[in-house]
Amino acid sequence: xxxxxxxxxxYSAGIPALNDVNLHIEQGEFVFVVGDSGSGKSTLIKLLLKxxxxxxxxxxxxxxxxxxxxxxxxxxxxxxIGVVFQDFRLLKDRNVYENVAFAQRAIGTPVKTMRxxxxxxxxxxxxxxxxxxxxKEISGGEQQRVAIARALVNEPKILLADEPTGNLDAHNxxxxxxxxxxxxxxxxxxxxxxxxxxxxRAMKKRVITxxxxxxxxxxxxxxxxxx
Amino acid sequence: MRISTFFYTVKQGAKNIWKNKMFSxxxxxxxxxxxxxxxxxxxxVVNFQSVVREVESGVAxxxxxxxxxxxxxxxEVGEQIGKRVEVSKKVFVSADEAxxxxxxxxxxxxxDMAEGFLEDNPLAHSAHYEVYMNxxxxxxxxxxxxxxxxxxxxxxxxxxxxxxLTDFNxxxxxxxxxxxxxxxxxxxxxxxxxxxxxxxxxxxxxxxxKLIGATDFFVRAPFIVEGILIGIxxxxxxxxxxxxxxxxxxxxxxxxFRWLSGMLEFLPVDKVFSTLVPVxxxxxxxxxxxxxxxxIKKHLKV
Numbered sequence: 001x002x003x004x005x006x007x008x009x010x011y012s013a014g015i016p017a018l019n020d021v022n023l024h025i026e027q028g029e030f031v032f033v034v035g036d037s038g039s040g041k042s043t044l045i046k047l048l049l050k051x052x053x054x055x056x057x058x059x060x061x062x063x064x065x066x067x068x069x070x071x072x073x074x075x076x077x078x079x080x081i082g083v084v085f086q087d088f089r090l091l092k093d094r095n096v097y098e099n100v101a102f103a104q105r106a107i108g109t110p111v112k113t114m115r116x117x118x119x120x121x122x123x124x125x126x127x128x129x130x131x132x133x134x135x136k137e138i139s140g141g142e143q144q145r146v147a148i149a150r151a152l153v154n155e156p157k158i159l160l161a162d163e164p165t166g167n168l169d170a171h172n173x174x175x176x177x178x179x180x181x182x183x184x185x186x187x188x189x190x191x192x193x194x195x196x197x198x199x200x201r202a203m204k205k206r207v208i209t210x211x212x213x214x215x216x217x218x219x220x221x222x223x224x225x226x227x
Numbered sequence: 228m229r230i231s232t233f234f235y236t237v238k239q240g241a242k243n244i245w246k247n248k249m250f251s252x253x254x255x256x257x258x259x260x261x262x263x264x265x266x267x268x269x270x271x272v273v274n275f276q277s278v279v280r281e282v283e284s285g286v287a288x289x290x291x292x293x294x295x296x297x298x299x300x301x302x303e304v305g306e307q308i309g310k311r312v313e314v315s316k317k318v319f320v321s322a323d324e325a326x327x328x329x330x331x332x333x334x335x336x337x338x339d340m341a342e343g344f345l346e347d348n349p350l351a352h353s354a355h356y357e358v359y360m361n362x363x364x365x366x367x368x369x370x371x372x373x374x375x376x377x378x379x380x381x382x383x384x385x386x387x388x389x390x391x392l393t394d395f396n397x398x399x400x401x402x403x404x405x406x407x408x409x410x411x412x413x414x415x416x417x418x419x420x421x422x423x424x425x426x427x428x429x430x431x432x433x434x435x436x437k438l439i440g441a442t443d444f445f446v447r448a449p450f451i452v453e454g455i456l457i458g459i460x461x462x463x464x465x466x467x468x469x470x471x472x473x474x475x476x477x478x479x480x481x482x483x484f485r486w487l488s489g490m491l492e493f494l495p496v497d498k499v500f501s502t503l504v505p506v507x508x509x510x511x512x513x514x515x516x517x518x519x520x521x522x523i524k525k526h527l528k529v
Contacts, residue, residue: 049438072443079440089435106441111231154439 001027002048002158002189007057009043009213016055017043019213025191027157030184032200033193035210041193044210045162048191049081050074062157079107082151082188086163088143090135096122096146097131103150117153125149125179141172148179158189165196173199232445240452243425251457254414254421258461258514261410262507266469269503272403276396277494283363283392284315288370289383290356296378304376305356311372313365318357325353364393411514418457418518422450426522451519458515459508466507470500 002025010016018040025031033041046052047059050066059066062080069077090099097118104114122128125145127138135143144164151159161180165173177192177199184190194200200207209217244251290308292301301319308317320328329350358373360366366384373382426433436446477493 051438075437075440075442077440078438083438089431091432091435102435103439105232105235106436106439106445108229108232108442108445110229150439 001025001060001062002191003060004047005058005060007047007054007059009040009047009052010055016213018047018054020057021210021213021215023208023215023218025189027189028184028187030181030190030203030205031192032203032205032207033191033210034195034197034200034207038212039210040213041210042162043213045083045160045193048158048160049083050077075107079154080157082148082154082156082159084144084147084151084159084161084164086166088135088140088147088167090143090146090150092135095132095134096127096138099135099146100149100153103153107154109154121149121153124152139172140168141175144168144172144176145179148176148183152183152188156188158191159183161190161192161194163194164192165194165199170198177203236445236448237452239449240456243429243449243453244456246428247421247424250421250424251453254417254457255461255464257417258414258457258511259465261414261514262462262511263465263469264410265407265510266465266503266507268403268406269506270469270473270499272399273499273502274494275399277492279392279396281492284359286363286366286385286392287357287359288366288373290358290373290379291381291383292352292354292378293380294352300378301354301356304373304378307376308356308358308373311369313360313362313369314358315361316359318359320353320355320357322350322352322354325355326350364396411510414461414514415518415521418454418515419522421457422454422519422522425450425453447523450523451516454515454517454519455512456515458511458513461515462507462511466500466504469503470496473499 002023004021004023007018007021007023008016009018021040021044033044035041043052047054047066048061050069053067061077064077066077091102094102100118100121101114104117109117119128119131122131125148127142127145127149130138130142135146138146144167148159148164159180164180165176168176173196180190180192181203207217207219208215209219290304292304305317305319308314358369360369366386370382370384373379433446474496477496480487480493
């Protein structure tokens with residue numbers, strides 16, 4: 001569950017990046033966040049990851065008030081949130097398996113568990129056969145699948161995807177969206193920030209539209225969503 | 228910490244060194260130079276101190292007694308002196324022994340001249356103690372103490388010898404501390420630079436680690452390991468070189484400069500290196516740890 005109450009974020013004097021935002025996303029929902037550049041989408045993701053602190057208001061995630069989480073407890077909190085970026089952010093000097101295993105290693109997962117879970121999640125994203133490949137040896141779509149596998153291997157309750165299809169062609173973009181939907185159907189809350197109107201229209205999911213730091217529309221079913 | 232995490236951290240630390248080969252090499256070289264100079268300095272200083280100690284051990288305070296003092300009173304004074312911590316040895320020289328020593332020195336070859344004193348010891352009241360010290364810097368306080376003892380007439384000591392040796396010892400201590408401190412600062416600075424580069428190179432990796440919930444320790448540990456490894460490599464190399472050099476130099480000097488043997492006795496290699504090796508290694512590890520810790524604190528906000 002994600003809940004924002006009167007959240008504002010200002011980087012410096014002037015127009016705030018987020019202005020009095022109220023949001024409520026239930027566990028297991030699939031939500032698109034759309035908006036032009038500068039609408040506050042990336043700031044929203046950063047606030048949810050506790051990379052930034054809100055200037056005003058409160059954020060609750062999985063019953064944790066983010067403002068109450070101490071610095072030393074942030075890593076533990078982030079383990080419940082998977083995150084995927086437009087530029088994949090894979091480690092170029094490590095192969096597919098090592099990139100995914102890295103997420104497990106970072107939280108101190110035993111090697112035995114790692115050896116069981118990493119191949120399983122690679123199978124799920126359809127990359128079991130390419131576990132030895134390095135990022136430069138696979139396509140953009142496959143790289144994004146590795147990033148998704150890395151985000152999922154620790155079994156987070158929430159998956160945040162910041163423009164996950166931004167660097168992909170139409171075919172690969174659709175493949176990634178299908179994968180995200182499949183992940184959502186397994187119970188993970190998925191929040192996708194995107195510019196891709198075609199995908200948003202076709203997926204028929206909840207769409208939150210932002211402009212200049214304000215939520216201007218919250219289309220619950222996506223049925224009536226129009227650009 | 229899990230064993231697998233420990234090995235992973237060590238591996239990443241070693242990888243960091245390999246990734247920034249040039250900077251790591253520069254750090255190792257500087258560290259080696261520092262430890263090498265420290266080692267040279269240490270070897271010279273301990274050998275010099277050994278020579279000074281040798282000289283110090285030959286410097287004695289002479290205690291003379293009042294004319295009417297009995298042997299028992301002199302023994303008591305000797306006992307009191309022997310209890311002092313700064314006293315390493317005390318030798319009692321009776322009036323007869325003093326006279327015999329005098330004759331040996333001043334009537335050598337003209338023993339018949341001394342026969343005139345056969346029944347009469349001209350040094351009848353010259354019984355005395357020669358007192359040797361562990362620490363010559365404490366000579367003044369010892370002299371004051373002995374002078375306060377009952378039956379003591381006079382205490383003869385060489386202030387110049389004591390003061391010169393004490394001042395010289397102090398000077399060596401200050402100079403070595405100063406030079407070592409400068410070298411350590413340079414080494415810490417260079418290691419800090421190497422770790423800073425390592426952090427810059429791995430910026431993306433660190434960002435990913437933070438986002439997937441890695442603990443501060445997990446993010447920081449490889450850089451600490453990097454600093455420690457540089458410290459270990461940078462101290463083992465010069466220590467090995469120093470060991471080899473010292474061993475050969477003492478043999479060479481012993482053979483080529485035999486005339487020095489009375490004045491200069493090198494300490495054996497084991498005696499010097501039994502202290503130098505652990506201190507050098509500790510210094511290397513300490514500098515590495517300090518350099519990386521400082522940098523992480525400054526540049527790695529997790």
